[in-house]
Amino acid sequence: MEFSTTVYDSTHHSSFYPRESQAHGLSVAELTLFINRLLSTLELEELGTLYFQQLNALLPVAGLSLTDFDSRWVFGNAKISSTLIDLPLQGSASSSGEQAHAYYYISSPLSLSQREILFQLHDLFGKQAKHAVSHLRMKGMATKDALTGLGNRIAFEQSMMRQRSWAQRRDEPFSLLVLDLDNFKQVNDNFGHSEGDRVLAHVATHLVNVLRDEDEPFRFGGDEFCCILDCQTDQQLSCAAERIKTSISTSEYLAKLGVSCSLGGALYRIGDSTNSMFDRADSALYKVKNSGKNDYQAA
Numbered sequence: 001m002e003f004s005t006t007v008y009d010s011t012h013h014s015s016f017y018p019r020e021s022q023a024h025g026l027s028v029a030e031l032t033l034f035i036n037r038l039l040s041t042l043e044l045e046e047l048g049t050l051y052f053q054q055l056n057a058l059l060p061v062a063g064l065s066l067t068d069f070d071s072r073w074v075f076g077n078a079k080i081s082s083t084l085i086d087l088p089l090q091g092s093a094s095s096s097g098e099q100a101h102a103y104y105y106i107s108s109p110l111s112l113s114q115r116e117i118l119f120q121l122h123d124l125f126g127k128q129a130k131h132a133v134s135h136l137r138m139k140g141m142a143t144k145d146a147l148t149g150l151g152n153r154i155a156f157e158q159s160m161m162r163q164r165s166w167a168q169r170r171d172e173p174f175s176l177l178v179l180d181l182d183n184f185k186q187v188n189d190n191f192g193h194s195e196g197d198r199v200l201a202h203v204a205t206h207l208v209n210v211l212r213d214e215d216e217p218f219r220f221g222g223d224e225f226c227c228i229l230d231c232q233t234d235q236q237l238s239c240a241a242e243r244i245k246t247s248i249s250t251s252e253y254l255a256k257l258g259v260s261c262s263l264g265g266a267l268y269r270i271g272d273s274t275n276s277m278f279d280r281a282d283s284a285l286y287k288v289k290n291s292g293k294n295d296y297q298a299a
Contacts, residue, residue: 034054035124037050038050038051038054038124038125038128039128041128041132042131042132042135043132043135044066044069044070044073044129044132044133044135044136045070045073045162047125047128047129047132048064048066048073048075049075051064051121051125052064052075052076054121055104055118055121056076058117058121059106059110059114059117059118060106060107060108060110060114061076061104061105061106061107061118062076062077062078062079062082062105062106062107063075063076063077063078063079063082063104063105064076064078064102064103064104064105065078065102065103065105066100066102066103067103068089068094068095068098068100068101069092069094069095069100069133070095071214072162072166076105077105078103078105079105082105082106082107083105083106083107083109084103084104084105084106085103085104085106085118086101086102086103086104087101087102087104087119087122087126088100088101088126089101089102089125089126089129089130090126090130091126091127091130092126092129092130092133093133100129100133102122102125102126102129104118104122142154143155143158145218145219147197147200147201147219148200148201148203148204148219149201149204150204150207150208150217150218150219150225151216151217151218151219152218152219153218153219153220153221155218156218156220156226156228157274159216159218159228160176160228160274160277160278161274163228163268164268164272164273164274167268168270172232173232173267173268173269174228174229174230174231174232174267174268175228175229175230175231175232175236175237175240175265175266175267175268176226176227176228176229176265176266176268176277176278176281177226177227177229177237177240177241177244177263177264177265177281178220178224178225178226178263178264178265178278178281178282178284178285179207179224179225179226179227179244179261179262179263179285180223180224180225180261180262180263180285180289181199181200181203181223181224181259181260181261182258182259182260182261182262182289182293182294183257183258183259183260183293184196184199184223184259186257186258187199187257187258187259191257195257196223199223199254199257199259200219200223202251202253202254203225203248203254203261204217204219204225206244206247206248206251207225207227207244209247210243210244210247211227211229211240211244212230214230215227215228215229215230215240216228226278227240227244231267232267233267234267234298237265237267237298238265238296238298241263241265241296242296244261244263245260245261245263245294245295245296248260248261249261249294260293260294261294262285262288262289262293262294262295262296263285263288263295263296263297264280264281264282264283264284264285264286264287264288264296264297264298264299265281265284265296265297265298265299266278266280266281266284266298266299267298280299281299283299284297284298284299285297
C-alpha cells in the first residue's frame, strides 16, 4: 500500500484529531523541526527514539517496537493489552534478512484522521529507516574483525555503550567476560603466524557456537576476546564462562597445540563506565593467568 509523504499540517485540518482528544497538533515550525531532525538522524536506535517521542506527543501511541532490527529496541510500553498496528518498513530487512516491520502499540482507538497521520509519519520514518539500515550495514563492515568475523574493538565499545544505556533505563544488569588464550605465543613462535591465525579463527567459532543469540563475542585484539552476556547474576556468569572453557578445552586441535583459555568476568554495577567494567574483568583474568591459567575468576 502506498502512502503520500506529505505530512498533515493540523492548522489546516480541524478534524485532525477526534473531538475528545486533548492533544495538540504540530505548528508549521514544529513540524519542520521534527522532519529536519528525522532526516538528519542516521543512527537507527536514535532515529527510533526521536520518532517515538514525536508520535507519543501527537497520537495515543503507548509504545513502538523495532525488534526486527534489535530485540532491545522497544520504546515506551509495548503491552499485550494495547492495540497493535503492524506496518512494514519498505526496503528495510530485519536482522534475519526478512521484511522488517514497525510495531505500534495504541492505547486508545484512532480516528480516521489519526490513522492517516500515523500512516504518513510511518512512511516518512520508513524512508529514513532505510537510509539508517544502509548506514548501519556500512558501519558493520568497519566494525568487523576480518580474521575471525567477530566484532572488533570499535564494535565492542559501541555495544558496551548500548548495553550500559539499556541497563540504566531498565535496571537490568549484564555481564562482561574477558578471555585470553594460554600459550598462544608458543604457537606463533613454533608454527608461525598462519597457524596462530587459524587458532584465533577456531576459537571464534567456538565462541559463536557456545553463546546464545542475545550474547555478543568480540575479538578485542591479539589473542584477547570479550563477550558481552545477558547474565544478571554471578552464577549465570560463572556458568557461561564454564561453557566457554569446556568447549575450548575439548577441542582436539587446540589441545594438540597446548592452547587453553583463562577468563575473567564482571557484572555491571550502577555508574560503571566501559573502562571500569573492563578493568575489573581484566584484573580477574590476570589473577587466573598468574595462578596457573585455564580457569575463571569473577571480579
